[in-house]
Amino acid sequence: MKNKIKNICVIDDDKIYQYLTQRVISDTHLIKGIELFSNGLDAINYxxxxxxxxxKLPDIILLDLFMPVMDGWSFLxxxxxxxxKLAKKIPIYIVSSSIDPIDIQKSKSIVSVTDFIVKPITKEAFLKIIKKVN
Structure with a gap:
């Protein structure tokens, strides 16, 4: 099956996490582009x-919840x-260090959120996302 996923958007203020996530995604050799944003406002503007x-629109968004300027909840x-108004439907995966059941439950009540993943994202978890979206 041909991969429909070409571009990923990572919204997270942690530069180390951004780097590690980029490496995980790049190591799959499945994705052409990765857009990185340090807060939700920059991502919404994009x-x-x-x-x-x-x-230019991402095929998937990986979203952190806790960031400066505009956090994940405000982004959502x-x-x-x-x-x-977007030219395509974009599934959102929350990738957060939060293990608070309230955050997980709240995220599941938001229609645009596909799943909640506890950081860090592994290659296996990323490949499951790709398989689910394709």
């Missing part, structure tokens, strides 16, 4: 600017408001 360009609120 999505709004490229809302009609399917090639803003994403919900703009998602119908």
């Amino acid at each position: 999505l709004e600017t490229n809302s009609l360009d399917k090639k 609120k803003n994403f919900t408001a703009i998602q119908t």
Whole structure:
């Protein structure tokens, strides 16, 4: 089966996590592009600017919950408001260090959230995401 996933968006303020996640994704040799954002506001602005360009929009978003400027919860609120204007449907996977059952339950109540993964993301977990989305 041909891989439909070409671009991934990682929204996380931790530079070390960004680097490690990039390595995990790159090591699969399945993804062409990785967009990195350190906060939800920059990511929302990017999505709004490229809302009609399917090639620039990510195929998957990996979202942290706890970041400065705009956290993951605020990102999800803003994403919900703009998602119908986006040229394609984008599944969101929350990747967080939180193991709080309240965070996990809250994320599952948000329609645009596909799953909740506890950090760090492993190659195996990433390959499961790819398989599920494809």
